[in-house]
Amino acid sequence: MADRITREQVQHVAGLAKLEFTDTQLDAFTPQLDDIIGLFETLSEVDTEGVEATTNVSDQLNVMREDVAEDWGQSAALLDNAPDAERGYIKVPAIIDESEDD
Amino acid sequence: MNYFDKDLASLHDDLVNKKMSVRELTQETFANVKATDAKIGAFLTLNEDAALKQADAIDADGVAADNPLAGIAIGVKDNIVTKGLKTTASSKILANFTPVYDATVVEKLTAAKTITIGKTNMDEFAMGGSTETSAFQTTKNAWDQTKVPGGSSGGSAAAVASGQVPVAFGSDTGGSIRQPASFNGIVGMKPTYGRVSRWGLIAFGSSLDQIGPITRTIKDNATVLSAIAGHDKHDLTSSDKAVPDFAAGLNEGTSVKGMRIGLPKEFLAEGVDDDVRKAILAAADTYRQLGATVDEVSLPHNQYGVAAYYIIASSEASSNLQRFDGIRYGYRAQDVKNLEDVYVKSRSEGFGDEVKRRIMLGTFSLSAGFYDAYFLKAAKVRTVILNDFKAVLKDHDFIMGPVAPTPAFGLGDELMDPITMYMNDVLTIPVNLAGLPGLAVPAGFSNNLPVGMQLIGRPFDEGTLYKAGYAFEQNTDFHSRLPKLGGQN
Numbered sequence: 001m002a003d004r005i006t007r008e009q010v011q012h013v014a015g016l017a018k019l020e021f022t023d024t025q026l027d028a029f030t031p032q033l034d035d036i037i038g039l040f041e042t043l044s045e046v047d048t049e050g051v052e053a054t055t056n057v058s059d060q061l062n063v064m065r066e067d068v069a070e071d072w073g074q075s076a077a078l079l080d081n082a083p084d085a086e087r088g089y090i091k092v093p094a095i096i097d098e099s100e101d102d
Numbered sequence: 103m104n105y106f107d108k109d110l111a112s113l114h115d116d117l118v119n120k121k122m123s124v125r126e127l128t129q130e131t132f133a134n135v136k137a138t139d140a141k142i143g144a145f146l147t148l149n150e151d152a153a154l155k156q157a158d159a160i161d162a163d164g165v166a167a168d169n170p171l172a173g174i175a176i177g178v179k180d181n182i183v184t185k186g187l188k189t190t191a192s193s194k195i196l197a198n199f200t201p202v203y204d205a206t207v208v209e210k211l212t213a214a215k216t217i218t219i220g221k222t223n224m225d226e227f228a229m230g231g232s233t234e235t236s237a238f239q240t241t242k243n244a245w246d247q248t249k250v251p252g253g254s255s256g257g258s259a260a261a262v263a264s265g266q267v268p269v270a271f272g273s274d275t276g277g278s279i280r281q282p283a284s285f286n287g288i289v290g291m292k293p294t295y296g297r298v299s300r301w302g303l304i305a306f307g308s309s310l311d312q313i314g315p316i317t318r319t320i321k322d323n324a325t326v327l328s329a330i331a332g333h334d335k336h337d338l339t340s341s342d343k344a345v346p347d348f349a350a351g352l353n354e355g356t357s358v359k360g361m362r363i364g365l366p367k368e369f370l371a372e373g374v375d376d377d378v379r380k381a382i383l384a385a386a387d388t389y390r391q392l393g394a395t396v397d398e399v400s401l402p403h404n405q406y407g408v409a410a411y412y413i414i415a416s417s418e419a420s421s422n423l424q425r426f427d428g429i430r431y432g433y434r435a436q437d438v439k440n441l442e443d444v445y446v447k448s449r450s451e452g453f454g455d456e457v458k459r460r461i462m463l464g465t466f467s468l469s470a471g472f473y474d475a476y477f478l479k480a481a482k483v484r485t486v487i488l489n490d491f492k493a494v495l496k497d498h499d500f501i502m503g504p505v506a507p508t509p510a511f512g513l514g515d516e517l518m519d520p521i522t523m524y525m526n527d528v529l530t531i532p533v534n535l536a537g538l539p540g541l542a543v544p545a546g547f548s549n550n551l552p553v554g555m556q557l558i559g560r561p562f563d564e565g566t567l568y569k570a571g572y573a574f575e576q577n578t579d580f581h582s583r584l585p586k587l588g589g590q591n
Contacts, residue, residue, distance in 0.1 A: 005466070017420060017465040018427070018445045019458055033462060035521055039409050040467070040476055046406055046483050053481035054488055056309055057537030058296045058339035059561070065335070077202040083434035090430055095441045 004037045005030065103130035104138075104265030106584050110170055110322045113268065117165040117173045124165065124173035128157040128217055131175040135219060135266045138587060143241040144251075144261035146180050147188050148220040160215050170325055172215040177261045177270035180221040181228055181304040182313065184208055187218070191304045192236035193226045195426050195433045195452030205302020206334045207271065207313050214329050219267055222257030226454045227423065228278055228306045230254050231526050234517050235456040242513070244286050245551055245585040249510040252282030258316050259286040264587055269317050269326055273303055275310045276411055277505070277530025280542035283316050284505035284554025287544045287583070289323045289571070290316045292530075294562045295537035296341035298327075299334030305422040307415035308339075310534040319581065320543070320571040324348035327564060343562050351565055352572045359393030361499040361570065368404040369503030369529055378504045381546030381553040385574065386502065392573055399498065401490045406483050407532035408524055412460075413467045413480035414535070419457075420464025426452065459520060488536045491558070495538075499566055501558040504529055505542045509551035533558050541567040544580040552580070 010030050014021055021029060075088065084091040105113075116122055132150050139145055157173065165172045178184060181191040183201035185208075190196040204212065211218075225235040233241045233256025241256045243249035244263035251260040255272025259282030262270050272279040274292035283290025291314040298313045305311065315326040328349065333342040365386055370379050386396045428434035428448025435447035453461070467476035494501060506526060516523045533540040538558055545555035555574075559567045575581055 009466075010462070013462055013466045013469060016469060017461050018424075018449050019453075019461065020446050020450045029459070029462070032459065032520055033466070036412065036459075036463060036524075037466070039521060039524070040413055040480075043406055043409050043413075043479050043483050046403060046486060048479065048482035048486065051482045051485050053478055054484040054535075055481050056339070057488070057535075058309075059341050059343070060296065060339055063338040065338070072202075074202045078430075081199055081202075081431035083428060083432070092429060093438055093440055093444055 004034045004041070104134050105268040105318070106265045108268060109319050110174060110268060110325055113174060114165070114170050118167050124157040124160045124217070125154060127173060128153055128175060131219055131267065138264055138266060141242065141247060141587060142244065142260050142264045142266070143239050144222055144257040144264065144266060145177070145220040146190065146192065146223050146238055146257070149187055149218050152187070153217050153219060156217050169215060171211070171329055174216050174269060175219045175267045176211060176216045177220060177222045177258050177267045178208065178218055179224050179255050179258050179270070179272050181224060181273055182207060182271060183302040183304065184218065184221065187221065189221065189304070190238070191227050192224045192238055193453065193457070194237040195448070197237070197433065199431055203302065206299035206336060207330045208302065210330050222255070222261055222270060224257055225254035226457050227304065227419070228254040228273055228275055229419070229456050229460050231277065231281060231523055232516065233257060234513065235454055237454055240513065243510045244587065246510070248512055249551065250285065250513055252285035252510060254278040255316065256282045259283050259288060259290065262286070262316050262318060263288050263585060268322065269315060271313060272316050273311055273313050274534065275307045275415055276534050277527045279314045279316060280505045280530050280540055280554070280556060281527070283542040285510040285552065287552030287554070287580070287585070288316060288318055289320055289544070290314065290542040291323050291327055291564065292533065292540045293327060293331065293564055294539045296339050297331050297539070297562065297564065299332070299337040299340045301334055301336035307418040308422060309418060310415055320568055320575050321349050321352050324352060324568045341562065346565055348565055348568050351569055356569050356572050356576070357393065358389055358570050358573045361394040362497065363389055363394050363396045364399035364494045364498035364501045365396050366399050366401045366404065366494070366501060366503055368401050373507050373525070373528070374504060375508045375548065377546070377548030378508065378553050381548070382502070382504050382555060385545045385555050388574060388577060389502070392577060396502070397498070399494045399501070401494065401532065403483065403486050403490050404532055405528070407487055407535060408528050410480040410483040410487065411527070411531040411535060412463060412524055413476050414484065416460040416464035417467050417477050418464070420461045420468065423457070423461055428452070484535045487532050491532070491536045491538060495560050500570060503556050505554035505556040506530070509548045509553055529556065537561065539564045539567055541571050543571045543574055545574070545578070546580055547583070
């Protein structure tokens, strides 16, 4: 297999994407991603010299609007969807790993 | 009651003339969904209590003769947010998510007094072509329950094809309305990019996504598209072009006489099933008999669409799906020690394999050192593909070809092989890259499985596609064959 992406690179990209994989998952994912990147590389056959990139096909360009805050009056309903909330705030674990303070 | 022999016009007449009340129609719709869905698996969530209340309110006012959608039952794909009605995108990460607002499409439909029967199953975050990446259930093809319904809008297509609802909504990023419509022998429209507001559609590939209708007939589809289309201040990519009354142009006088149709040779190339090729060539003959010209044309870079798409769509997805971090809504992993753990473990436990694959491909394509070779290259190839379409559509009214290279494949057949799965989208993906409208129309059968034809038009010219689809429908009977669901029809 042509090493288009190594196991270490897969782990690096997973870190960027805030994902983690077990060794077994890495064994399955690495060759799959490698094959798909092989498919991506067929694009090198297309001559794009002097061609502009297309990132948007909308007929509306640079639409401006006033930046005005709207009160939707739904903070309680929004908090109902939060995994953990207290006194009108979303609750999250400590940012610093407390186990390291032991 | 099922909707096999009903269209929106006949249902509307029955409601206006009080042959049945909206409540009766709604109750019978739920009774039929409950009786058939064990076999089909189209719906994830039913909306019975709210739907019946809504039905009573419409009955109290009476169904207005000038509102063709009042009291009509609809299915809504589960990536379109519905206020107070669970919306999961078929992902574990949103298993308990209840939106606090309606998507613009849903708001417009509610104003038109349609009745939401429930939310339909899909591939997780619309990533897949068989509805098998759903975290919750398997949906079956209406024609053969050992086959996939297609995807990602497989639940919506199977619900319409099995007579559960007359209309369902899907979203199409690379074929996700057209391919399941084709696999189920019904009509599906992917509108021009910007025709329909994306506000409230859970984003996958923001430069590619469009919401569109899935129906039994062309005219029903046209009626519904007019109701959901138009500019929306909440979606700044939505177009301010006027929305025609698409159905008004469909009648005895509708004709393709004098139209020039392009049939790209790449759409019938190697990899396209023989029966599919034959059905499309027969459809081309039908159009010739109806007075149109069909020319062989070329879209020389069509084969590069899949690679460009999987870079662009995955890149956009990797960015869009960053919001699922276990903080404000959705799944949060337990037993976490710190904030980084919340992000990583919630995402790793909450997303399925296909979603992770796409996030990884997108993150890779955008990462330092790879951006130019992958994302930028794909964005340039997108321009080349767009120019191919422009060249053909300059002197052709529309393009015709198959929707998919094959009819519906077996459940479980392709799930394990991502590249085989991705190549299924080779004929639909380029249309999203170019932002053009694409319509799936029933056009034949292969071993009792439906074959769909795809009509591709100029930007904002859905009207021509509907006319061409209608002319074809009026002169063929593929749309009137019905699936056998355990002998209940």
